[in-house]
Amino acid sequence: MNSSPLTSPYIGRFAPSPSGPLHMGSLVAAMASYLDAKVHLGTWLLRIEDLDYDRNVEGADLGILASLQRCGMHWDGEATWQSRRLPLYEAALKQLQDDGLVYACGCSRKEIQDSVLQAGGPKGGVAVYPGTCRHGLAPGKAARALRLRVPQGPPAVYGFTDRWAGPQQQDLAGEVGDFIVLRGDGYWAYQLAVVVDDGEQGITHVVRGADLLDSTPRQLYLQDVLGLPHPGFLHVPVVTNGSGEKLSKQTGALAFDTGTSAADLLASALLPAARFLGLDVRADKVDDFWRQAIPAWAQRLARLPEQA
Ligand code: GLU
Secondary structure (H helix, E strand, C coil), X not given: CCCCCCCCCCEEEECCCCCCCCEHHHHHHHHHHHHXXXXXXXXXXXXXXXXXXXXXXXXXXXXXXXXHHHHCCCCCCCCEEHHHCHHHHHHHHHHHHHCCCEEEECCCHHHHXXXXXXXXXXXXXXXXXXXXXXXXXXXXXXXXXXXXXXXXXXXXXXXXXXXXXXXXXXXXXXXXXXXXXXXXXXXXXXXXXXXXHHHHCCCCEEEEEHHHHHHHHHHHHHHHHHCCCCCEEEEXXXXXXXXXXXXXXXXXXXXXXXXXXXXXXXXXXHHHHHHHCCCCCCCCCHHHHHHHHHHHXXXXXXXXXXXX
């Protein structure tokens, strides 16, 4: 490792899902987390979040690693794959079960949506789980998922100050409800796995896209019930296409094939990503790019209202 927790208390990470090649949106998240680790003389880990087996694309993990290397973003230590860490999630679930915080739920997505409508809730949008199976599965129903109880009432309001987006808060009971930690098909929920891994890897700073801002209160709550510390959070704006939709791996793919010259890499990937983050960098070599981008990130942070 270039730096270790012994030399800096900062441990950050980039945690891509291997559902396709690195794209402008994921490059922006990778760049922000890499720069933040470098500015703090910290460690930058790489974790492949490959637990959604239906969305994994064969070879995308190695493709992402190669693209990061080509961009000059070198991670510390060995990259990890969530699919190789399943005993950690099993142990965390056991802890939650022993504490009586988990129950089996037999509701389908449609049933949840219908009970929200019956209770006068909005059509479409995010359905807050109404707690139907909180006191046991209805007779004849099979478990479709395991859910984590969130506390009811005022203590369920989780607030935090995002280093980029400022103060945030969410009423877990009122806006999310008891949420899934293990799906009926045996897939681990992102929320559980990310918290277990961030805890086990000693992550002190999470830097990622703002599409995950509203997952953060669930993660803070999980950290509390698992006895894990809260890392700091910084969510960078999400790159959208012309119609304001979040770029997907399909729409925003970047060409990182080995034929691409350093000039193309800069012009088509690194410089636009830096510009999106508000960094003033004008390099024509990849090494120079990073030499300029690291102090530019420090200056960018100093201009954020939260850093004042
Ligand atoms: N794996 C998630 C994604 O690719 C990111 C998770 C995180 O950074 O917490 O969107």
